[in-house]
Amino acid sequence: MDRDIRSVEDVLDLLDGLFATEADRWSADGSAWWDGFYADRSKPVPFFVAKPDEHLVSYAERGLITPGRALDLGCGPGRNALHLAALGHEVDAVDLSPVAIEWATGRAREAGADVRFHCGDAFALTAAGAELGGPYDLIHDSGCFHHLPPHRRISYLALLERVLAPGGHLALTCFAAGAMGSELPDAAFYRQGGLGGGLAYTPESLRWIFSELEEVELRRMSDEPADSAHFGEPFLWTALFRRPDNR
Incomplete structure (x- = not known):
């Protein structure tokens, strides 16, 4: 007879187990799914391209973000991490997949970019006394959330609380309801034991989840043509939130 629940983290770990069929997509102890996803670099996956997100370029051009310490969550092949480094940011980039980190490291080497890549679970890597400490002036997430x-x-908001500096920004990209991702209510995912490829969000849900942050901008990502220097797909939201100076 097991009686293992003693903390919030114990509860979260228990709930993780309900998604065993998809655990390799996000959990700390399973990177095989993503390794397989990144193994064939010739696949026609939109974000395999070696160019940055259009909104990230726009934020810098409009002065909404300025060079500082940056953390790129779920960096994949590193395209946005390299762009942030080119803008003058001091960049840490994290991904679960060793294959993705190897690809990103090679791209950085070819570009002469100074990025510190870390393979593992961002929640664990940013825990108290762990490898990645704050504060970060920018936390960037293009498709992890x-x-x-x-x-x-809960873990995601706790990460922001730990390592996002007062006055710092969260730049988030995620599936837009009505365009991409599952629109089932939260409870349904626990009944079916899977995430349906990813969760869709509405602007209202994002504003509620990140209500302790100040909204700077929230819009659909621009639809960038194939010959554009920037990545953009309209099935995604792009959002920029700011942590108040007094938090």
Whole structure:
């Protein structure tokens, strides 16, 4: 007879187990799914391109973000991490997949970019006394958040609380309801034991989840043509939030 629940983290770990069929997509102990996803670099995956998100370029051009310490969550092949480094940011970039980190490291080497890549679970890597400490002036997430099961939003908000500097920004990209991702209510994911490829969000849900942050901008990502220097797909939201100076 097991009686293992003694903390919030114990509860979160228990809930993780309900998603065993998809655990390799996001959990700390399973990177095989993503390794397989990144193994074939010739696949026609939109974000395999070696160019940055259009909104990230726009934020810098409009002075909404300025060079500082940056953390890129779920960096994949590193395209946005390299862009942030080119803008003058001091960049840490994290991904679960060793294959993705190897690809990103090679791209950085070819570009002469100074980025510190870390392979592992961002929640664990930013825990007290762990490898990645704050404060960060910018936390960037292009597609990680919508692959988290609902209960791990608690971990995500705790990460922001730990390492996002007062006055710092969260730049978030996620599936837009009505365009991409599952629109089932949160409870349904626990009944079916899967995330349906990722969760869709509405502007209202994002504003509620990140209500302790100040909204700077929230819009659909621009639809960038193939010959554009920037990445853009309209099935995504792009959002920029700011942590108040007094927090």
